[in-house]
Amino acid sequence: MTTTGNAFVHHDERSGTWTVSGHPEILAALSDPATFSSNVPRLVGGDAGDDDGNLVQMDPPGHRKLRTLVSHAFTPKVVAGLEPRIAALTTELLDDMDGDVELVSQLAHPLPVIVIAELLGVPASDRALFRKWADVLIAGDAEFTAKDEDGAQKQRFEKLARDVQPMVEYLIRHAHERRAEPRHDLLTALVQAEVDGERLTDGQLVNFATLLLFAGHITTTLLLGNTVLCLDEHPEQAARIRADRSLLPGAIEESLRLRSPFTVLARVTNTEVELGGQVIPADQMVLLRVRTANLDPRVFARPDEFDPARDPNPHLSFGRGIHFCLGAPLARLEGRIALNLLLDRFPVLRTDPADPPVPLPSPNMTGVASLPLRTAY
Structure with missing residues (x-):
């Protein structure tokens, strides 16, 4: 590599x-969307515009309009109101456990899937479909390149589009049902919402629902597994947190810093720009390595140390600026509730050297696909 x-x-x-x-360099880039555009598909063979409803790939002013609209579903009041339901769902999942635990399949994966499905108004009988589609989206994740000379990247995008087509058709069908018979759910709210006097298109609805499934679900799944791994690796800190649950939110933030669920954010330059003493030309793909930035010794003292009491903790795992993760408050709430109930239920949560965790097979995410745990001495 040169x-x-x-x-x-x-x-x-x-x-x-x-x-x-x-x-500091990544923070500067995230704070300047006019220069560092989120419309990455224009350089990698896609065709995303500001009207497609994919917030991750949108720039102002289209981004601001759509985010303002959908943010009403994630106000602090709305998120806080979900706490009793999240606690009940977590308790149900814990009650189904018998003996040792496989954290991902038994809790970390199904919990956020159910929460997202209920938010959207998806029938309980269809939750398994959402879980399958989330797995498809993970499997389609890969490193970006600006030189797709052999067409492999384009082929991956085309395959992913084919694989998610059943999900697209499913969501469009439900959107049409909400237009005919409104309900008290997020899909109905999106169907009825207006941006500058216009309703969202089917494509915008599908893109937002897909983003919610991928980012909202996967972030919580990885956060739960990563925090448990951090506690397993630092039993003295785990003992302190068991004794004083006020330390748990800090432990979650430290796990986000050390094991950022999404390790890289992609941008493209609209104009020539100087960043970190380097001149980056226009129309270049820029990969922001968030996980590495979270270990920057210029910002974090003892960056490799797991310190639940770290304050401040300005990690970038949820991004910054206009693209700060819309579902961050929900992910934090789900993490806090689920981990508190896990610690209440089990006196021991330790990995087993004979049955180690299985890493997630993704270059852009940090987490585990499987996390077997011992729950007794």
Whole structure:
């Protein structure tokens, strides 16, 4: 691999991408959407515009309008109101456990799937479909390149589009049902919402629901597994948190910092820009390595240390600026409730060397696909 630049901003000539790994540099990029555009598909063979409803790939002013609309579903009051239901669902899932636990399949995966499905108004009988589609979206995750000379990247995008087509058709069908017979759910709210006097298109509805499924669900799944792993690796901290649950939110934030669920954010430059002492030309793909930035010693003292009392903890795992994760409050709430109930239920939560965790097979995410746990001494 041939690279040019410095420790925090450099160019990979093989892939044609720029990598940014420093915390201040990434913060600067995330704070300047006019220069660092989220419309990445324009460089990698896609065709995303500001009207497609995919918030992750939208720039102002379209992004602001749509985010304002959908943010009403995630106000602090709405999220807080979900706490009793999340606690009840977690308790139901825990009651189904018998003996040792496989955390991902028994709790970390199904809990956020059920929460998202209920928010959207999906029938309980169809939850398994949402779980399957979430797995399809994970499997389609791969590193970006700005030089798709053999067409492999384009083929991956086309395959992913085919694989998610059943989900697209399912969501459109339910959107049409909500137009005919409104209900008290998020899909109905989106169907009835207006942006500048216009209703959302089927494509916008599907893109937002897909984003909610992928980001809202996967973030919580990985957060739960990663926090349990951090506690397993630091039993002295786990004992403190069991004794004083006020430390748990700090432990969640430290796990987010050390094991960022999404390790990289992609941007493209609209104009030439200087970042970290390097000049990046226009129309370049820039990969923001969030997980590396969360270990930047210029910002975090003892960056490799798991410290639940770390304050401040300005990690970038939920992004910053206009694209700060819309579902972050929900993910934090689900994590806090589920982990508290796990600690209440089981006196021991430790990994077993004979049955180790299975890492998630994704280059852009940190987490486990399977996490067997011992629940007794």
